[in-house]
Amino acid sequence: MRKAFVFLLLCLALLPVAAENFRILDYSVDISVDKAKSLLVTESITLDFTIPSHGFIRDIEYRFGSVKADISEVNASEPFQMNDDGSEVTLRFGTSDKFISGVHTYSYRYRYTLPADDYSDYDELYYNIVSANAWRTDMDCVSFSITFPSPLSEDRIWVTSGRYGSQSLLPFSLSADGLTVRGEYSSLPALCAITVRAEMDDGYFSEASRPIPIYIFSIAVSLLSFIAVLLVWYLRGRDEKPVISPEFYPPEEFSPMDAAYILDGSLSDRAVSAMLIYWAEKGCMTIEDRGKDDFSFTRIEFPASGNEAEDYLFSSFFSSEHVDIETLRRTGFYMQAAEAGRKEGMRFTGSKALYTPSSEKLRKLVLRLMIIPVIIHALLASLEMPGFFTIFLLVPSFMAYMVSMQLGKHMAAANTVKEKLRSTGPLLFFVAFIFVFILIALSQTGLMPFGAAVVDTAIFLISLVLSMIAAGHINRMTEYGRKAVEKILGYREFIDKAEKDKIKRLSEENPGTFYKTLPYAMAFGLEEKWTEAFRDISIEPVSWYTGDIMMAATFGRRWHYAYSSRIMPQNNMPRGGAGTFRGSSGHAGGGFSGGGGSSW
Numbered sequence: 001m002r003k004a005f006v007f008l009l010l011c012l013a014l015l016p017v018a019a020e021n022f023r024i025l026d027y028s029v030d031i032s033v034d035k036a037k038s039l040l041v042t043e044s045i046t047l048d049f050t051i052p053s054h055g056f057i058r059d060i061e062y063r064f065g066s067v068k069a070d071i072s073e074v075n076a077s078e079p080f081q082m083n084d085d086g087s088e089v090t091l092r093f094g095t096s097d098k099f100i101s102g103v104h105t106y107s108y109r110y111r112y113t114l115p116a117d118d119y120s121d122y123d124e125l126y127y128n129i130v131s132a133n134a135w136r137t138d139m140d141c142v143s144f145s146i147t148f149p150s151p152l153s154e155d156r157i158w159v160t161s162g163r164y165g166s167q168s169l170l171p172f173s174l175s176a177d178g179l180t181v182r183g184e185y186s187s188l189p190a191l192c193a194i195t196v197r198a199e200m201d202d203g204y205f206s207e208a209s210r211p212i213p214i215y216i217f218s219i220a221v222s223l224l225s226f227i228a229v230l231l232v233w234y235l236r237g238r239d240e241k242p243v244i245s246p247e248f249y250p251p252e253e254f255s256p257m258d259a260a261y262i263l264d265g266s267l268s269d270r271a272v273s274a275m276l277i278y279w280a281e282k283g284c285m286t287i288e289d290r291g292k293d294d295f296s297f298t299r300i301e302f303p304a305s306g307n308e309a310e311d312y313l314f315s316s317f318f319s320s321e322h323v324d325i326e327t328l329r330r331t332g333f334y335m336q337a338a339e340a341g342r343k344e345g346m347r348f349t350g351s352k353a354l355y356t357p358s359s360e361k362l363r364k365l366v367l368r369l370m371i372i373p374v375i376i377h378a379l380l381a382s383l384e385m386p387g388f389f390t391i392f393l394l395v396p397s398f399m400a401y402m403v404s405m406q407l408g409k410h411m412a413a414a415n416t417v418k419e420k421l422r423s424t425g426p427l428l429f430f431v432a433f434i435f436v437f438i439l440i441a442l443s444q445t446g447l448m449p450f451g452a453a454v455v456d457t458a459i460f461l462i463s464l465v466l467s468m469i470a471a472g473h474i475n476r477m478t479e480y481g482r483k484a485v486e487k488i489l490g491y492r493e494f495i496d497k498a499e500k501d502k503i504k505r506l507s508e509e510n511p512g513t514f515y516k517t518l519p520y521a522m523a524f525g526l527e528e529k530w531t532e533a534f535r536d537i538s539i540e541p542v543s544w545y546t547g548d549i550m551m552a553a554t555f556g557r558r559w560h561y562a563y564s565s566r567i568m569p570q571n572n573m574p575r576g577g578a579g580t581f582r583g584s585s586g587h588a589g590g591g592f593s594g595g596g597g598s599s600w
Helices: 002-013 214-237 256-264 269-281 308-317 325-330 333-347 357-369 371-381 388-413 417-444 450-472 479-497 500-509 513-523 527-533 549-567
Strands: 022-033 038-053 055-061 070-076 080-084 088-094 100-113 122-130 139-147 157-162 180-188 193-201 285-291 294-299 322-324 597-599
Touching: 022 122, 038 055, 038 597, 055 100, 070 080, 070 088, 088 100, 122 139, 139 193, 157 180, 180 193, 214 357, 214 371, 214 450, 256 269, 256 308, 256 333, 256 479, 256 513, 269 285, 269 308, 269 513, 269 549, 294 549, 308 333, 322 325, 325 549, 333 549, 357 371, 357 450, 371 388, 371 450, 388 417, 388 450, 417 450, 479 513, 479 527, 500 513, 513 527
Parallel strands: 022 139
Antiparallel strands: 022 038, 038 100, 055 088, 055 597, 070 100, 080 088, 122 193, 139 180, 157 193, 285 294, 294 322
């Protein structure tokens, strides 16, 4: 049974392409061309229905890659139904409640307007009288007549025939006045083409229109949206640059978690690692460094912070008196840390709001409204072939929107150029990936020429990223927020500069300077720099850290690795007609129009 089934499949695969329910006795095409490169096409086709059918379907193509013709003034000698699917017009003759057989002639007319060509030194008409691979039955007789508005030169006219790409020439005649090209042929095999190419002096089609490419509008939308966001930021969202003066002591009212949140707008695992050292230094816990990014922690007492977010983070971390990396993974600490971040955000509201409510609302509104130019870009880029291609483009467009929003958020939160580059590097990789994705989608589907697709995609993504960065900077600080930021940045500047003489004097005055400052340095990402400043300064050992105290400088980096690889579950991490050359004959099936026909 199995062998018989395989044999049947092989037989089906070897079957020829199914022939039509009719024979084509005669196919006649008469074309009148004007200076606007508009063709009034009259076709008459005589069919012999060998199998009873409802009628005849004629398909007329008008889209060829990124080039699009226009079809209008369609009429016929008998009733028909017309459908346009975005790339071809279909004329359906006949009715579903009636069958016909024998000889039947269909006559119809339509205007076929081509855009001006892009050649700088000549004009051409490149047209398929019969398209390649379109008719699945032989034609007993094919004839055509093309009348031009001005005389042509016979040596600049070519008629080719055969399978697609063939350059076999057919004879033709040119009227004495040089206006009309005629040809009549018998026995054209199925799936073969007859194509006419005529070359004229530049300016022959002087009235031909050159429609503005759709990508021009797409580019304009991208640029205008960026300019609009930039104006909103400049007029309504721009904040004064904070006045920074060095602060030599930790801000008493702000923990490292607070300081990191005020500067970054989120609670990172870097801030969590800073809090562990902060709590330990205050005598709330001890840390055992086991080496190889492995630690254990012992609770001594709860911190008396009076801060809901900090208390929640501490109690979430210590689900029992003793915890280690495996305990934190098992208890889902990463989810509780995220909740602590939300509570930290609630801490800076009301009288302690960092930014004015109006700027907060404006930033959120602009970020939401930026989805509009993203959607418009996808619509405009696929306007020539809407539907599936629009949906196809919306996917990477939405991806670009989300990635750009995150990129803008990180850029706004970072305080130095180095931090901006470090925080946005991975996101820029995704932007590059999306660029390639959209470029292939636009160019390989024929929505745009390759060069235009490169420019359109680049401007779309660059404008979107810059718009999101500008939107992320719409954040006018309150008086409270300004003072907090200036104080924290002043302390950050002191740690960043790490002047040996000043640090030595502070250490002599207060031997615990290293430990008190270390958690803030960790929150700012400056722990290694801070530790390096103490290389020649004596640091007394502490009871709360088991291991080399100088290794505490790398605690944040090693905690981050342990957190991302061992505490956070891995499965939850986001992971036109063909071109021709002057003087060539073109090739069969390489021109415009044509299309095919079938029975139904």
